[in-house]
Amino acid sequence: MSSTILRIVGWAVAFLIGAFYGTAGTVGQAFLVGPVPVGLILATVGSAALLVALRTLTGDRVNALAGGLGITAATYLFSQVGPGGSAIVAAPTAGTEWVPLVWTVVGPALMVLVAMWPDFSRLRAAQRPAES
Numbered sequence: 001m002s003s004t005i006l007r008i009v010g011w012a013v014a015f016l017i018g019a020f021y022g023t024a025g026t027v028g029q030a031f032l033v034g035p036v037p038v039g040l041i042l043a044t045v046g047s048a049a050l051l052v053a054l055r056t057l058t059g060d061r062v063n064a065l066a067g068g069l070g071i072t073a074a075t076y077l078f079s080q081v082g083p084g085g086s087a088i089v090a091a092p093t094a095g096t097e098w099v100p101l102v103w104t105v106v107g108p109a110l111m112v113l114v115a116m117w118p119d120f121s122r123l124r125a126a127q128r129p130a131e132s
Helices: 003-028 038-058 061-078 098-116 121-127
Strands: none
Touching (some): 003 061, 038 098
């Protein structure tokens, strides 16, 4: 198989895995234990770990972008009200309306942060003295 085809398949898989994480995060972000938004914290940490793993293991920024787009697309899709008027994610209560707003911003922010993080491996390689 061609290397280009493998990269495109990798991007599609990263998008699908990101969509899975985005779905789980969108459904779970509203879970609170007292005043602590445990669901939001777990969704953020899980999404960040996924994107960092995609970027680190493949060495490709586009994989992190594809995963982040999957997270963002799932968040958008599952936050909408269905044609029958039902919603998958319950409406926030009076004291927690900030939680879904934060989750809406977290996915795209993590995507940009992880994808645009500089690659320090080339810097370290340039600083090594030439071996003779």
